[in-house]
Amino acid sequence: MVQLAEKKALDYFSSHNCCQAVLRTVLEEKGLMFDEAVFVGSGFGGGIIGxxxxxxxxxxxxxxxxxxxxxxxxxxxxxxxxxxxTAKIFYERFEGIYGDSTCNGLIGIDRNDPEAKKKASEAGIYRENCPKFVQSAVNIVLDLFADE
Structure with missing residues (x-):
């Protein structure tokens, strides 16, 4: 189930932002997906509106x-x-893996600096890192709710 969820999360991440990909994957895996759910996460990508x-x-x-x-x-x-x-446990696990839970901290740039953002994009920093954050977030939540 976890490997399928990881693949699904990556598939969604190709057309959704990071928040939407995690939310949609987890809700689908738990049979709770509703059409509007993915729209709720629209403004949360890139560390909340970028x-x-x-x-x-x-x-x-x-x-x-x-x-x-x-x-x-x-x-x-x-x-x-x-x-x-439960969210506190999630945060502790996520930050235990990556040392941070902010987009800037995880990526290592200031996303408010247009030049740094452009350089990171050109260097493939997002493509290289963000998928693993999405997969880890999905895995941690599914683990926390494994008994359901």
Whole structure:
């Protein structure tokens, strides 16, 4: 299942941003996909509107965690608490692998600097790195919800 999910995530990443690819893959794997879900993540790619802040793959993972947590807790207070706890575990695992969870930190450039952004794109920095962030985010979330 994990290898298929990784392939699916990469396939989606060719036409979706990092957030959308993670969110869509996880929701499809868990049978919770709905048409509007992918649109929710539109502005989160590139570290939220391309600003280099929270990695879009991380944002998509946290969104997916919130939706997956709904299957366990319908009470809003319980849902919020469990989502935060689970998202914290996600962050710890992701940052444990990569040392950061921001797009700028992961890529090693300031995405607000047009020249640095252009050089990174020309050097293939995004193509080389972003797919592994997407795959890792999907894998971590699916692992956290493996029993469902």
């Amino acid at each position: 600003r280099g802040e929270v990695c879009g793959a991380v944002s998509g993972a946290v969104m997916a965690i919130g939706l997956l947590t709904k299957t366990r807790y319908s009470d809003l207070a319980e849902h919020k608490q469990f989502t935060r706890e």
